[in-house]
Amino acid sequence: MKTGKCNALPWILVNIIVVISLANGKTRTKPVGQKVKDIDPDLFLMRYGYLGEPPKGISHSPAARKEAIKNFQRMVGLKVTGLLDKSTRTKMAAPRCGMPDMVPPGSYLPPPGVALDPGTNPQNFYVPGYKWNKTDLTWMVHNFSPDLNTGSQRRAFYNALKYWSDVTPLTFNEVAATNADIKIKFARGEHGDGVGNAFDGPGGILAHAFYPENGDTHFDEDELWTQYTNDGTNLEIVAAHELGHALGLGHSNVPNALMAPYYQGYKENFQLHQDDIWAIQTLYGGATAAPTNPPLTTTTTTESPSGGDPNKDPCQTKFGAIFQGHDSRIYVINNKYIYRLNDLGLEEGYPKRLSKVYERAPYHTGAAAYSWRTRFTYLFKGKKVFKYYGFSRIQKKYVTSPGYPSKVDAAFIGRDGYIYLFKGSEYWIFDEARMDVKSPNGKPISSMWPGMPPNIGAAVRLRDGYIYFFKGERYRKYDEYYKRVLPGYPKNKAAPWMGKVCGGVSVPK
Known part of the structure; x- marks a missing residue:
């Protein structure tokens, strides 16, 4: 009898616990582990921006598919083969954020300050550089997950936001109002963001968010949300990632960065990666103010340990x-x-020899641009194009087509994801896939950027949404939506860009 009572006791206790749990409404059938999902490679590559939508009735070419797989492998730190091998399929099926890694050029992008319709597909608006036009933001929780008590969830969101506020001037305050800047919601399946953004059950897509100035942040309620454990999915870490999107950040190709697309698990004493800090500070600046009285003179040395030119002012x-x-x-x-x-x-230790930073880079580079869409950097010299992934050179091409400009004066990547090339009074659109211009016929610069002079020396579009055009010792700050140079420009470039060493305070934002 003793043995019988001992064997029956655990079963009785389990039934009591289950009854109590069901009465409290807190028990649901959720797997602690993540299930492996069947992935359609083409749909996956299209969803996350590696492949464009093919014409109706036409499938992707093997070459396009191979290049897309290579780009995915580079993005997530796998061996680059272009083959759909086991490690690539496994990575595709791993738990991740639902936001895209790359975006096809020409995607519709609303102007700064225009809030997105809540029903709009967030994938249509992958805009690194989209930012809030204020630093004091509010947040609210529309509904909570039954997996954790509300206090634990509020703490997770508070901590997630604090990672970002600790390194920027941003502040976050929880409010009850439904017009909060950032609205957090748990949902299942199709939840009002469009069928293409429906959650997919346990594993797979964990969450997604909208970029500023919408800020909606959604979590898949079919995940098992946890805190301070390796079981389930850590709410704080996923929230920190998604709130990074809500602040304007895209995905990072640094595997250990918070903004990398794949869930990396619970980490005790978690801290932002330097890549995350650089990215958010590019949008909002650092947490501490720049010196108000920078030195007005420079210190010269007879030797540069960095390999730079000590005689170069x-x-x-x-x-x-x-x-x-x-x-x-x-x-x-x-x-x-x-x-x-x-x-x-100017950072300490610079300048350096160009070829010591960008592998086998050409001297007298005429223009350069980094594509946030494909994660490649391009250096342009004469009719040669040098393609980089990170600092490593992966391709060099001599462009022979007659329409390609003989010398590119300037280049930058636009909000639409296209790289624009400038020569004299004309501009061209660069085709990354072919490493050539899309059309042999250049168009007048003034037709796209009224008020800009010809013979631009250099250009860059920063994540503040403005284009900066350089010519000689001066530069112009251009508002592409109002199609005008901002009042007060052109200005001398030295102090605003080189900063302290030239008597300036900070690089323009």
């Missing part, structure tokens, strides 16, 4: 090319030297 540097790189830093190229800029201007 940075305040007289010609901007042969300027671009915002894959690491969110601003780079300026002048002949055989490269300068890296941060919020306070």
Whole structure:
């Protein structure tokens, strides 16, 4: 009898616990582990921006599919083969954010300050650089998950936002009002964002968010949301990632960054990766103010440990090319030297020899641009195009088509995802897939950017949404929506861009 009572006791206790749990409404059947999902590779690659939508009735070409797989492998740190091997399929099926990694050029992008309709597909608006026009933001929780008590969930969201406020001037306050800037919701399946954004049950897509100035942040209620454990899916970490999107960040190709697309699990004593910090500070600046009285003189040395030119006055540097790189830093190229800029201007240790930073880079680079859509950097010299992934050169092409400009003066990537090339009084659109211009016929610069003079020396579009055009010692700040140069420009470029060493305070935002 003793044995019988001992064997029956656990079963009795389990039934009591289940009855109590059901009475409290807190028990649901959710797997602790993540299930492996069957993935259609083409649909996956289209969903996350690696493949465009093919013409009706036509499938993707093997070459396009292979290039898309390569781009995915580069993005997530796999061996680049272009083959749909086991490791690639496994990665595709892993739990991740529902936002795209790349976006086809020409995607519709609303102007800054225009709120998105809540029913709009967030994937249509992958806009690194979309930002809030204020630093004091509010947030609210529309509904809570039954997986955790409301206090734990509020703490998770508070901590998630604090990661970002600790390194920026941003502040976040929880409110009850439905007009909060950031609205958090748990939902299942199709939940009002369009069929293409429906959640897919346990595993797979964990959450997604809308970019500013919408800020809606949605979590899949079919996940098992947890805190302080390796079981289930950690709410705080996923929330920090999604709120990064709600603040304007895209996905990172740095595997250990918070903004990398794949869920990395619970991490005790979690901290933002430097890549995340650089990205958010590119949009909003750092947490501490820049010095109000920067030194007005520079200190010269007879030797440069970085390999830079000690006789080169940075305040007289010609901007042969300027671009915002894959690491969110601003780079300026002048002949055989490269300068890296941060919020306070020229970074310590720069300039460096260009070829020491960008592998086998050509001297006298005429223009450069980084594509946030494909994650490639392009250097242009004469009719040669040099393609980089990170700092590694992966391709060099001599363009022979007659319509390609003989020397590219300037280049930048637009809000539409296209790279624009400038020569004299004309511009062209660069085709990344062919590494050539889309059309041999250039168009007048004035037709697209009224008020801009010909013979632009360099250009860059920063994540603040403005285009900066450089010519000689001066630069212009251009508002592409009002099609005008901002009042007060042109200005001398040295102090605002090189910063402290030239008597300036910070790089323009």
